[in-house]
Amino acid sequence: MGNNRESKERIVIRYKVLQEIIRALNSTLDLNMLCNLLLDFVMDLMGAECGSIMIFDEESGCLKIQSGRGIKDDIIKKTRVRPGEGICGKVFESGEPVVVDNITKDDRFKPTKRKRYKDNSFISLPLNIAGKTMGIINLNNYTLDKEKRAEQIEILKEIIESAAIAIQNAILIEKLKRTKEQVEAVIENVSCGIIVIDEEYNIKEINSCAYKILSMDKEFDNILKLDKARYIEFINIIVESKGKEVIKEEIEISDRENNKKVLSININHMSYRDFKRVLIFFEDITSIKKIKTEFERESRVSFLYEKLASVTHEIRNPLSLISGFIQLIEENIDNKETIKNNIKIVNKEIERLNRLLQDLLYFSKPIILNPEYVNTREITTHIINFFKEDAIVKNIDIICRTDTIKNIFIDKDRILQVIYNLIQNSLDATSRGNIEVNFKTSFSDRLEISVRDTGEGFEEATKERIFEPFFTTKKSGTGLGLYVCKKIIDAMGGEIKIISEKGKGTEVNIVIPVIEIMG
Secondary structure, X not given: OHHHHHHHHHHHHHHHHHHHHHHHXXXXXXXXXXXXXXXXXXXXXXXXOEEEEEEEEOOOOEEEEEEEEOOOHHHHHHOEEOOOOHHHHHHHHHOOOEEEOOHHHOOOOOHHHXXXXXXXXXXXXXXXXXXXXXXXXXXXXXXXXXXXXXXXXXXXHHHHHHHHHHHHHHHHHHHHHHHHHHHHHHHHOOOEEEEXXXXXXXXEEEOHHHHHHOOOOOOOOEHHHOOHHHHHHHHHHHHHOOOOOEEEEEEEEEOOOOOEEEEEEEEEEEEEOOEEEEEEEEEEOHHHHHOOHHHHHHHHHHHHXXXXXXXXXXXXXXXXXXXXXXXHHHHOOOOHHHHHHHHHHHHHHHHHHHHHHHHHHHHHOOOOOOOEEEEHHHHHHHHHHHHHHHHHHHOOEEEEEEOOOOEEEEOHHHHHHHHHHHHHHHHHHOOOOXXXXXXXXXXXXXXXXXXXXOOOOOOHHHHOOOOOOOOOOOOOOOOOHHHHHHHHHHHOOOEEEEEEEOOOEEEEEEEEEOOOEEO
């Protein structure tokens, strides 16, 4: 009883530690501050005298020290490590941690560099997200004994897993800031045309750049007197802006040689008592349009940041629930029934979080199948048990049927992942009725699975995009579930089709070729 109580208390402490560091890491998106917070926390956890966080710099192709403690400033500034180079480079390249108890007995540490590490102990762990390593954490000269250290390293790994998302977000924001600064520098060096008019479109002010951009060699006093054949879009947007506070558009005009120009135009209406003016700012962006492809990469970074923010939100939800129920366990530490019920909920949320992380891994990496003989009854039992409580809460019947009980040669975990994602979608879309899962194994060369619900359904336009990554019609969600389903079924050489009608529910049909079906 004493050991069980001590074990439960350690679990509570572990999740309280995780809760504390997650709250701290989510308080900032500044990369330096984030790395300093994380390093201070893990050094304190491990009792380390020296430590560093190294982040991979894409421009130089090297790991650089982003945050350091107990290390000389000149070493922090000049250290550059390429992937595969030394211990740190190998940890980054392999994505696997290195723990060394005695540096002097480890051939991977050159004698000339052993002095730098002060003592015999050293640990280097990768910062991974979605199967990609973005950096590493190094700790040196820690003082924990082996038994306690092993437990602390496990906590450390969990902290790093949660911290990796926050660090990735901060890195993306740094990139976006640099991109923004580059774009602003370009704009500062692009000539801008300025025209100020009154309510009757009479020109009150005009600069020389405006004449140059509009390809005009003589003065004019009213916008409406411009040549409509060349400037019709320019005239129309100014006239149509009346009554609107700000207009920002891209339009086309023609120069004297009838070549097309693309203008970015901003129209601002200014009013002070009886004084009213319209300010027109415009610039020639024809050349910028031509180099649009150079900016598409940064657009993808912006898109990825937005989607990672939604993924982070989805990860925080189960973590918040886990944190809450761990607190309830702590408050009711002597009530076995309460602990049992809360542990079930915590495990459920951990499984939900695991499935989300699996979706992220499947998105970024190829699917590797591990087929085995699985009984169809075993699969249906898994499904019913996993969703039993969700079905009760929503008052929905989940019905699993199989025409025959057979052993099929298939990757059990992957097919369950597909069915779990489909049923979760059905639960989200269904407020009444039932969800049916049918297995047909009467064929010798294929397995057929259908998941049918009586939910909201969706329109044809949605169906065309339903398997796109990050596409979702839900208020929350990553938009990866159906994409991962299709990716898994494709890896199995199968086919997945969706039939849906708005207001009448959805049916998903899967056909998978199987090597062997045994009775």
